[in-house]
Amino acid sequence: MKIIITGSTGFVAKSLIQTLINEGHEIHAIIRSHSNTEGIADGTKFYVDNGDNQALLDYFNLVKPNGVIHLASLFLAQHNTEDIQSLITSNITFGTRLLEASTKSYVKWFINTGTFWQHYENEAYNPVNLYAATKQAFQDIAKFYYETNDINFVTIKLNDTFGEGDTRKKVFNLWQNMIKNNETLGMSPGDQIIDISYIDDIVEAYTLMISHLKNDKNFSYKGDAFSVSSSERMPLKDLAKVFEEATKSTLNINWGERPYRDREVMIPWDKGHPVLGWKQKTFLLNAIIKLKENTNG
Numbered sequence: 001m002k003i004i005i006t007g008s009t010g011f012v013a014k015s016l017i018q019t020l021i022n023e024g025h026e027i028h029a030i031i032r033s034h035s036n037t038e039g040i041a042d043g044t045k046f047y048v049d050n051g052d053n054q055a056l057l058d059y060f061n062l063v064k065p066n067g068v069i070h071l072a073s074l075f076l077a078q079h080n081t082e083d084i085q086s087l088i089t090s091n092i093t094f095g096t097r098l099l100e101a102s103t104k105s106y107v108k109w110f111i112n113t114g115t116f117w118q119h120y121e122n123e124a125y126n127p128v129n130l131y132a133a134t135k136q137a138f139q140d141i142a143k144f145y146y147e148t149n150d151i152n153f154v155t156i157k158l159n160d161t162f163g164e165g166d167t168r169k170k171v172f173n174l175w176q177n178m179i180k181n182n183e184t185l186g187m188s189p190g191d192q193i194i195d196i197s198y199i200d201d202i203v204e205a206y207t208l209m210i211s212h213l214k215n216d217k218n219f220s221y222k223g224d225a226f227s228v229s230s231s232e233r234m235p236l237k238d239l240a241k242v243f244e245e246a247t248k249s250t251l252n253i254n255w256g257e258r259p260y261r262d263r264e265v266m267i268p269w270d271k272g273h274p275v276l277g278w279k280q281k282t283f284l285l286n287a288i289i290k291l292k293e294n295t296n297g
Contacts, residue, residue, distance in 0.1 A: 001214065002026045002063055006098065007071030007113075008044065009035050011166045012158070015199050016069070016206055017041045023207070028063055030072075030098075039165065053097055060105035067109040067213060068102055069206065070095055077261065079130045091134035096141055103149040109213035110146075111206065114139065114157035114225065116195070119269035128263050139225075146222045152213050155225040156205055156275065159268055163199025163287070164294045171196075171236075172243065172288070176295065179249045186257030188264070190237035195230050195268040198282040202228055208275045227272025232284050239284075246288035 003020060007013045008029035017027050018041040028045045031037065037046065047059050074090035076083055095112070102110055117132035118125060127133035139155060146153040162172050171194075178185050205228045213221060234242075240251050260266075282290075 001066040001210075002028065003210075004028045004030060004060070004063065004065045004068045005071065006030050006069070006094070007073065008040050009037065010071060011163075011168060012113075012161060012199065012202055013069075013071045014039055014041070014165060015163065016071070016203050017044055019203050019207060028065065053100065056097055057101045057104055060101040060107070064105065065107055067111065067210065068098060068107055069111045069113075069210075070098060071113050073113070073135070074131070076131050077129060084130070087130055087134050091131070092138050092141065095138045099142060099145040099151075099153075103145050103151055107151060109152040109210075109216075109221075110142075110154070111209055111213070112139065112142065112153065112155040114155045116157055116159040116227070116269040116272075117265065118157070119271070120263060120265065122267060122269055122271065124271075128265060143223060150219055152216060152219050152221045153223060154209060154213070154221050156209060157225060157227045157269075157272055158197070158202065159227075159229065160194060160196035161199060161202055162196055162291065163202075164291060166199070171239075172291065175240070175243055175251055176247075176292075178251065178253075179247065182252075184252040184254060186254045188236070188258050188260050189256045190240070190253075191235050192260070192264055192266045193233050193268055194236050194239050195233045196239070196284075197228050197230050197280070198284075198287040200282050201278075201280050204281070205275045205278050208278050212276060225272070226275045227269070228274070228278070229268075229270070229272060230284070231280050233268065233270075242284050243288055246285050247292050 003025050020027055021041045021043050030047050030049050033048050074087055114135050117128040118136050120126040120128045142153050244251055
């Protein structure tokens, strides 16, 4: 198939693109003029978006993609006043432009990426922060497009992710650097429940969803939302113990040195449903061991 992907410079997208190219799909990545394409799989075709709606539609009409995978977003745990425009442009306006181009060029399916942070305190909708509110706003806008067009719009909601090639300042990278540099790290009290999934399982959720949408001639998935969730949810303190066991090391953490952030997610959303046929295959201990081996290699 021909698939357009956004967010190609991100951790999840890079792994997904590599898998899809290995499966024989033609991948077109929408990037910006300043995007760093290093590490994106060979064979990926790029389109530089300059904000021109007609040019974007012309590109869609030229490529004639079977589907779109929308992974691009601006994530800010806490925003400043000057961040508002960027959040709206990245998380609402850009997605709307994609849907406009998709429906006018008769794209059959569109996989959006959401976040557990749309569900503070496990509610049907309660945004943890403005970032989560913009993700919900885009889903609400999308309803207009999939109700008035033949396009299978679905959302896959992710929580924490990890794996090889992840350069983000996420917890496992922080802990690895702490061990490497023999440092001590101040953290929160550590009672928040962590729901974190390995990249291979994340990628499989997307590829399974693609196969379902490809074969769905009745557009029966319109508006559906799915989640990728770990079966090994545990407090951050316990996750640190698993990490120590996997890496055969000791983490010098001062628990409670830092307060919880405002609206800290203590219990992640647990009311989502997995993509049909998806099951967690890589469990934390083995995944961390694999991560350590590949990183050291």
